[in-house]
Amino acid sequence: MDNQHQNRRTFIGQVALLTGALMIPDQLLVAAEKKSRYKVAVIDLMILKRQKISALPLAREIGADGVEIDMGGLGDRETFDNKLADPKIRQEYLDKAKELNLEICALAMTGFYAQSFAKRPTYQKMIQDCLDTAKAMNVKVVFLPLGVQGDLVKNPELREPIVERLKVAGKMASKAGIVIGIESALDAKGELQLLKDVGSKQVKSYFNFSNAIKNGRDLQEELKILGKKNIIQIHATNEDGVWLKNDSKIDLNKVKATLDAMGWRGWLVVERSRDATQPTNVKYNFSANTSYLKSVFQAK
Helix, strand or coil: HHHHHHHHHHHHHHHHHHHHHHHCHHHHHHHHHHHEEEHHHHHHHHCCCCCCCCHHHHHHHHHCEEEEEECCCCCCCCCCCCHHHHHHHHHHHHHHHCCCCCEEEEEECCHHCCCCCCCCCCCCHHHHHHHHHHHHCCCEEEEEECCCCCCCCCCCCHHHHHHHHHHHHHHHHHHCCEEEEECCCCHHHHHHHHHHHCCCCCCCEEEEEEHHHCCCCCCCHHHHHHCCCHHHECCCCCEEEEEEHHHHCHHHHHHHHHHHCCCCCEEEECCCECCEEEEEEEEHHHHHHHHHHHHCCCCC
16 A cells, blocks of 8 residues: 555656646746846956955845956066966855856956057967966856057057967967957957957957947947857946946947847946946945846846
8 A cells, every 4th residue: 555655646746747847837938038148247356356255245245147257467477466376266266156146257357458468478378377267167258358559440550460369369269168258449340350350269259338339339230230149248338427227328228129139148247337426336336237237138
């Protein structure tokens, strides 16, 4: 009798599992897809926690889904001042991120904002160090800004060395299975041509809303010109001054409609858009922008 009873219970359990699985409504699946299609992150450097593990609980408090972690300062060094090269510190970061249910969406080489990617002799060591750290942390994207000295609008003569170096970086990234997202001063057509000249699937555009807006370009058109396959991640903010929701220069609902139509999905990373009256109030600014991005891009 006991055995029969056990079999009956098992059978009922299996039927319940099967019918339960069949009964998941389409609406739930659509909601889950919407939720995961766009994720919102903050940058440890911009929340004033460059390479500090305390950036992770702060990002969770702000309401972000993930964090972009900086590789550390560059200055005149051979490579970045990268604490994450230490396996112990790296593991602490990974454990803390897991505990807080946060993803590390990218590692950023922001040292190149002020330094020259075209001229620094040890650029390969820098790129390799970043790729090695990313691989060890299972991060699939690294951010490379071409910066002030690599501004190809103002310094077109640097185009050739930059293309050559990006080809080398692309091969290195290919071996690591990682994508390098670049930010340039070019418009979308110019950046698309740059990517074509580099010719690597591992080098894509890390699009920045503010680049289009501050130069008076049509943000929607710029996104369409670059296209779904060429944009790896997006810095989803404008210049500082006002929060995203109060910024008359950007219509995030339109941006979402454009990205939806393109079939793009991925990380929207908050960079700036701080209130001019309280620029250093991290929680105030980044919570507001994160919350607004989520209300638009993760709406049920």
